Amino acid sequence: MNIIEVKSYDKMSEKACALILDQLKESDKSVLGLATGSTPEGMYQRLIEQFNAGNVSFKNATTFNLDEYVGLAADDPNSYKYYMNDKLFNHIDLPAERAFVPRGDAANLEQECRDYEKRIAEAGYVDLQVLGLGLNGHIGFNEPGTPLNSRTHVVDLDESTRHANSRFFATMDDVPSQALTMGIGTIMESRQIVMLVSGEKKAEAVRQLVNGKVTSEMPASVLQNHENVTLIGDTEALSKL
Numbered sequence: 001m002n003i004i005e006v007k008s009y010d011k012m013s014e015k016a017c018a019l020i021l022d023q024l025k026e027s028d029k030s031v032l033g034l035a036t037g038s039t040p041e042g043m044y045q046r047l048i049e050q051f052n053a054g055n056v057s058f059k060n061a062t063t064f065n066l067d068e069y070v071g072l073a074a075d076d077p078n079s080y081k082y083y084m085n086d087k088l089f090n091h092i093d094l095p096a097e098r099a100f101v102p103r104g105d106a107a108n109l110e111q112e113c114r115d116y117e118k119r120i121a122e123a124g125y126v127d128l129q130v131l132g133l134g135l136n137g138h139i140g141f142n143e144p145g146t147p148l149n150s151r152t153h154v155v156d157l158d159e160s161t162r163h164a165n166s167r168f169f170a171t172m173d174d175v176p177s178q179a180l181t182m183g184i185g186t187i188m189e190s191r192q193i194v195m196l197v198s199g200e201k202k203a204e205a206v207r208q209l210v211n212g213k214v215t216s217e218m219p220a221s222v223l224q225n226h227e228n229v230t231l232i233g234d235t236e237a238l239s240k241l
């Protein structure tokens, strides 16, 4: 695993943006895997700046997001589709029909999961997958205990995850209890993985990710088995390594 220590959240965002630009330089038809949460927001801002400066185009790219809450439609401000439109898609030239987010309001969720896997395969699989890290070690919404070979599936969210994400909702009761997520096996098929971590509260999860046992109880530890992972973290997040 390639570990890059940076001084601040801003430097982490800058470095992550640079890796995405490198990928798009290699092929403007790249397939990018994208994440939500607070961590990648700075990276998305920088990508928009680079787009506005004429340094990058997304018009031939394809993106697949990791996950979506069950029951939330694209126009719900708490849905991850809404987040992506707001933080990135509305500001760049990525065609809407190639910006994929699992549909949390699909009538048949199992079918939506199978279709999502099919779309990823048809696009030629993910070239570069961006990941954030849950406090409990989740990647996407793959909670502890998820099989390491899992495919896109419906998950019951841990209470700790619902609690961590309740900051975005009016009340705890509004936080969905289920989500759709790419599986750990799906994520591991990406050719390159860029994991972003920031802040002291992630330090213990980062320690287990890098130096712990590979176990489904700590989903992110599986990244030890991937041959092209770059972990970009600020000093606080890497403080237990």
Ligand SMILES: O=P(O)(O)OC[C@H]1O[C@](O)(CO)[C@@H](O)[C@@H]1O
Pocket: 035, 036, 037, 038, 039, 040, 131, 132, 133, 134, 135, 140, 141, 161, 165
């Ligand atoms: O970046 P944050 O907000 O700390 O979240 C970490 C991870 O948790 C999630 O928000 C899901 O709980 C992921 O989308 C994200 O990668």
